[in-house]
Amino acid sequence: EEVAKLLELKAKLGDDSQKTKFVLKCPKGTRDYNPQQMAIREGVFNTIIKCFKRHGAETIDTPVFELKETLTGKYGEDSKLIYDLKDQGGELLSLRYDLTVPFARYLAMNKIQNVKRYHIAKVYRRDNPAMTRGRFREFYQCDFDIAGQYDAMIPDAECVKLVSEILNQLDLGEYIIKINHRKVLDGMFAACGVPDDKFRGACSAVDKLDKTFWDDVRAEMIQEKGIDPIAVDKIGKYVELKGRTELIDKLLEDEAMKAQKSAVEGLEDLRVLFKYLELYGITDKVVFDLSLARGLDYYTGVIYEAILQGFAHNPKAGADGDESVSVGSVAGGGRYDGLVGMFDSKGKKVPCVGVSIGVERVFAIMESRALASNTKTRTTETEVYVVSAQKNLVEERMKICKELWDADIKTEQSYKRNPKALDQFQYCETNSIPIAIIIGGSEIEMGVVTLRIVGSREERTVQREKMVEEIKSVLANLN
Amino acid sequence: EEVAKLLELKAKLGDDSQKTKFVLKCPKGTRDYNPQQMAIREGVFNTIIKCFKRHGAETIDTPVFELKETLTGKYGEDSKLIYDLKDQGGELLSLRYDLTVPFARYLAMNKIQNVKRYHIAKVYRRDNPAMTRGRFREFYQCDFDIAGQYDAMIPDAECVKLVSEILNQLDLGEYIIKINHRKVLDGMFAACGVPDDKFRGACSAVDKLDKTFWDDVRAEMIQEKGIDPIAVDKIGKYVELKGRTELIDKLLEDEAMKAQKSAVEGLEDLRVLFKYLELYGITDKVVFDLSLARGLDYYTGVIYEAILQGFAHNPKAGADGDESVSVGSVAGGGRYDGLVGMFDSKGKKVPCVGVSIGVERVFAIMESRALASNTKTRTTETEVYVVSAQKNLVEERMKICKELWDADIKTEQSYKRNPKALDQFQYCETNSIPIAIIIGGSEIEMGVVTLRIVGSREERTVQREKMVEEIKSVLANLN
Known part of the structure; x- marks a missing residue:
């Protein structure tokens, strides 16, 4: 009987200690926004929305979760980062990983042939968080996309122009917009002797060049992706190339490249794009950079990424360098002509091009600025x-x-x-x-x-x- | 061998048919917002935010999911409606069920003693959706709360005043704000002979009186909650009572009620509240209604709910009546003095009172109005x-x-x-x-x-x- 009493006592104590051990925190990789942070966030959104509206965009919203099968097969290697919901009876659901796949689902479901829309909402990735660099598991995306069957490079050029307007208005200092083309990349891989089925793997390795050394990327291509070292070394020469129209001309004369139909098509696109960007007055803000690959599988044409010069990553700083400096990339996007067709029962395509603003990085910069300047942001408007x-x-x-x-x-x-x-x-x-x-x-x-x-x-x-x-x-x- | 070939063929066909069978839809109980709906949504939010700011509120944001244990034990019977995330390694997570529990977690975690904040965000409930009535599994809440150790009924009166300002500005027609007090309810249950441990069950049964007949509520109390029929019939007399200060006075003289300390405390609170509401000029918009109970467990004091008269539910319309008419309740809230303490390791309390605007119902009304008026809402601002x-x-x-x-x-x-x-x-x-x-x-x-x-x-x-x-x-x- 005494044992029973002791056990009961222990159970009670156990309950109590559990109560005080309660963990009071946000889930890993997420954060609350306090009123000061909200004031900064609203300021950034208002600036960006103003730019979106200046280009005539409408806005839509979609649910935070989608049917699991809607997201399946859209993200390549990154699919492992998708948050699934527990099966509680009913449909299998996953949290959205980006705003692009829900947008494509929306277009296909409503049979919309053309639209220019922006969407600002949170997306979810079970990634390794680096919160000081503004990388979270729950984070905002600010997307602008133009869907429709139009003439080459006209919407694409407007997306790049829009990125430059947003970065100017946000006043984040000097920046450069790197530009490349998936067809040029594919042509380059073919020209170097990479077999077709290894293009996407090679692409995802090259994509890491902005964060890591060539030697590591080379090793990944050979060891993990199983690409022939001779081909890899040829790739190594190409991805060093940067330039503008003169580089386009040079590659169109490159024997290996011009033998590839895909490369020639991509380079012709870029020639038109650079002409339009000159008319838009932003030639000095853009560079054709063969090392730009972008991770996502669904791109089919022009791709671009904006890098803040004051925050560009310096791989030479070493692996244990200050992480807070490498918030370089603040916007990215490209053309994805096949994604909507994946949702249509007859495979009917709706060509799309768009851009996503990395607002979390912008918030991080604005917050550290506000801290440094020591100015107080009002969080109410009381008169x-x-x-x-x-x-x-x-x-x-x-x-x-x-x-x-x-x-x-x-x-x-x-x-x-x-x-x-x-x-x-x-x-x-x-x-x-x-x-x-x-x-x-x-x-x-x-x-x-x-x-x-x-x-x-x-x-x-x-x-x-x-x-x-x-x-x-x-x-x-x-x- | 032929069998193997056939099986292979079948597998291929299976893949193909699966592709065309792909279900193109939003998850059950959720919806996309098209540009017209977004324009309406933004208009509603701007009106509400203006009212919140007029009362000096700041805003915060919290993650869409919380640690599962943060939500545990806060919602009583409704806990079964919480969406859990799949265990993919790491923390166990759930989608937020409302904005109040995350707010309490935020206050306790940051040791905030007083704040007046609003929060507009989506919440998630695995409920039976009734989308024509504006009831979804993913829906917006618009919350305003005042936290802090203050004098009786001053913040509570401001919340009720705020609700009336918002409903006036949204121009939704006539409305009435029902008011009650959890202590009055508890005192009433005690006065009728309900044992303490059945108060919450009785409360959640009474809460259904706005949607169903007394006979059904009576049956639930007796059969499901196990309350003595004699007590239930006494409750039945009280919950018919509606009035203003004269009802408060009458109940303070009611023999059974005045014997209950809790009832007297609640009635004294209400007397002060009604005086303040008179100073705020909204006596004609409020009514003391003993049938108002509110479902959630965490309320401890004044509770209120605003009902649109043009859309009030009429139980006599029958169970198979037009569902679209019963969007009556558009705002609700109350005082919850114990919730923050549940998150503090020492149980330190932060008294709170707040209100939540049922914006989905407002959207539904605005959308049907826009449809009926046949006016076109511009969805871009192109000049x-x-x-x-x-x-x-x-x-x-x-x-x-x-x-x-x-x-x-x-x-x-x-x-x-x-x-x-x-x-x-x-x-x-x-x-x-x-x-x-x-x-x-x-x-x-x-x-x-x-x-x-x-x-x-x-x-x-x-x-x-x-x-x-x-x-x-x-x-x-x-x-």
Whole structure:
């Protein structure tokens, strides 16, 4: 019997210790946004949305999860990073991995042939988080895509122009937009002697060149992808090439490349693209870079990626270097003409081209800037704080608040019956509220209020019935 | 051998038929938002956010999933509706069920003692969807909460005032805000002879009174919750009561009620609340209703729910009546003083009161209104469309687009090299674009463009270097 009692006691203690051991945290790779961070986030979104709208985009939204089969076979090697939901009876679901596949599903499902849309929403990847670099498991994507059967490079050029407008407006410093073409890459792999079925593997290895040394990429291609070392070394020569139209011309004369139909088609596209980008006045912001590959399987044409120069990754900094400097890539995208067809029962294609802005990296930069500059971001827009200078005036304060709210003036008051005067003024200062309306017994007797400009501490007496009018005129002057 | 070949053939056919059988849909209970729906959604959010900011609220955001244990034990009977993620190694996760529990977790984790925040985000419930009534498995919540140790009913009254402001601004017609108090309910159950441990069960049964007849609620209390029929019939008398301050006074004199400390405390709270609501000028919008219970376990004080009169549920319409009429409840909330303490290792409490706006129901009403009124909602903000009246002018169009984009004018053009003039003008009309800039060979020779006001078809010739200026002045006049 005593044993039973002890066991019962132990069980109780166990429960208690479990209670205090409760882990209070966000899931791995995710974070909360506090009001300061939200203010930064909203500023970034507004800037980007303004650019999207300047190019005539509409917006749509899709559910955070999709049928599991909708995502199957779209992401190549990265499919292992998809979050699945538990089978609780009913459909098998997965969290969206990007906004592009849901967009393609939306187009196919609604039989939409052309649209220009943006979509800003969170996506989910069970990746190794590097939160100081702005890499999370839950993160925002900001996508702009043009779907439709159009003439070559006209929508593509607009996407690149849009990226440059966004980066200019966000004021993130110098940047370069690397450009390449999947057909040029495929032609290059063929020209180097890589068999067709190893193109995507070679591509995903080359994609790592912005983060790692050629030697590592070379080893991956030979050992993991099983590509002939002679072919790999030929690739090594090509991926060093960077340039503009002169490089396009040079490659069109390269014996190995010009034998590849795919390479020639891609290079002709790029020639047109670079002409359009010149008309758009951004030749100095772009470079044709054969080392740009982009990881995703679904690209079929032009691809691009914008790199911030001030934050470019320097592989020579070593593997244990400061991770916080390598937030280089802030936008990327390309053409994917086959994806929508994968969702259509008859395989009907809708050509698409788009760009995704890496806003988490932008947030990270903006946040560290705000920290460094030591300026305070207001997180509320309160215009008036109603202060009682004496006890037992909560009901009078309420009457004033009602009047101000009903006049669309952003107003707060203390939630205490009898707050201290000092605390109330302190609240105004801390929260940068521009106006305090002060009432005491004498004000109420005389039918007036005291209006204080918090910044200058200047005070004036205002007739109660002129209060709203006076506040509006003071606010207009302060702005 | 032949069998093997047949099997192989069958496998191939199987693959093919699977491809065409692919189900193209959103997961059950979810939906896409098309551009028209997004325009409505943004309008609703902007109206609500304006009200939140008028009361000095900041905003935060939390991840879409939480550690499973964070949600455990917070939702009573509804816990079965939580979406769990698959265990793919690492932490066990669940999709958030509401924004209140994540808010409480956020406060406890960051040791925040007081804040006034709003949070607009999607939440997830594996409920039986009724999409025509605006009930989904993925849906938006719009929450406003005041956390902090304050004096009785001051923040609570502000929440009710805020609900009335939002419903006025959204212009949804007549509404009534039902008010009750968990302590009054508990006191009522005790007064009727319900044992303590059956309060929550009784509460969740009473909560169904807005959707179903008393007879069904009575049966549930007796059969499912195991409450004595005599007690249930006493409850039946109380839950018919509705009123304002006179009902509070009457109940304070009710022999059975006044014997219950909890009931008296709740009624005293309500007396103060109704006084404040009178000062806020909304007495005619509120009613003390003893049948209001609210389903969630965590409420500890005042509770409220706003019902649209034009859409109130009529149980007499029968079980197979038109579901679309019962979108009555559009906002609800209350006080929950214990929830944050459940996350603190020392059980330190942070009292909270808040309100959640049922925006999905608001969207549903707005959408059916837009449909009925037959007015077209613009889904883009494009100001200028650049039209070429002849062939081979795509590069000239691009130069003009660049100039207009760089001048922050919202501009589109056709993505075809040689679009038909008629198609281009048609695009302007369909998308309500106010201005067309037209170029042809003669315009280019003379260094001019033709500016057409799409609405009136009026045209004028403008010097190319005055184009931006002229467009801006036309736009200013049109607005």
